[in-house]
Amino acid sequence: MKYISKILLAVILVGLVSCVPSKKMVYLQGADGLEQSPQTIAQDYELKIVPDDQLLITVSSKDGELLEIFSNSQVLGSTGASTTIQETVGLRVDKDGKIEVPILGEMQAGGLSRRELADAVENKLIEGEYVKDPVVNVQIKGFKVSVMGEVNSPGVQTISGDRITLLEALTMAGDLTPSGKRDNILVIREDGDQRKTYTVDLTSGEKVLESPCYYLKQNDVIYVQPNKSIGVKGSSTLSFISAGSSIISLVASVLSIVSMIIVLKDK
Structure with a gap:
């Protein structure tokens, strides 16, 4: 019974480790039940005309x-x-x-x-x-925003209307790559003669909906940073290596558990 408990504990630990990456990949966690008044929404996305428009x-x-x-x-x-x-x-x-x-x-x-x-x-x-x-x-x-970094289709996007959300712009860019950092999206915005930077955590529904960057403005630049483990190589290659490493790690854990079971049976 003692050995069985140890095996179950090992299985639980492997399961927890496997779940961590998927949680970091899920957008808008905790968004259920969040609400904004129509007045707040209207105020948030009303564009102001700026130079060069x-x-x-x-x-x-x-x-x-x-x-x-x-x-x-x-x-x-x-x-x-x-x-x-x-x-x-x-x-x-x-x-x-x-x-x-x-x-x-x-x-x-x-x-x-x-x-x-x-x-x-x-x-x-x-x-x-x-x-x-x-x-x-x-x-x-010519309402334009730029999306760069760890997305599948980076580039300048021309919007036909005058209202677009951060999530829509990222969708138009083909979504984030697996190596994109979802909890720290950088938005650079021109405000008069100043440039301001904002960070948005896409994994938090509350932070996304309450962000001043939920509705984008003219000439906004969106930069998706790579995870710290990502170097300067191509994102597709790195994504493959990352996925391969995860699979190898999982297989090694399973083999370790199986080996433990075999040893216990022999005793």
Whole structure:
């Protein structure tokens, strides 16, 4: 009975050692039951316009004649006596956060949300009596983030909308390699004339959801660090070696237990 207890203890220890790596590979542990209010979520992902952004400003109105003077565009559609005119203007935000809008002139865009800038353009159109009922939409063109390090497809990602999460960006990059450090993802973010760094633990659901980097911003850089045991060689080769070492270790442990059982039987 004494020897059987020792064998069971050895088996339990081997099982515990085998479980440790898998726990470090699991994302969002403890996320069950965590909640965020809609107001908090909306506040977290509302983008602000920054220098070097490329803006797409669309102006439309039922009053085709007035808006045609403003936009010098062509009629896109007509229904009865109602005409719709639409103009698309690509504008770059300069280093001071300014844009040059046709007819309206220079306007402040940096630091504003898309809705705030759209409201400002609408007000200027009305004040200048260019059009009485403008509808303005502002989009950020070329919203980009970079993903590098221990991911399967590193590179620059261009986002079609203006909202993307850290998890989505990592998914677009093909997920982390087995050698990627999941509990210490580095995010580098430009904030005005400063660069800030954040770390995110993907294995903790609470830390991921509460991170200021859950929603990414323009020009964010995501760096997935390798585990300490990983050197400077290629991640695929290292992953193979790591997996092989784990298998050899497990086989050696099993053989050791089997040998122990055989010796006890012989006695």
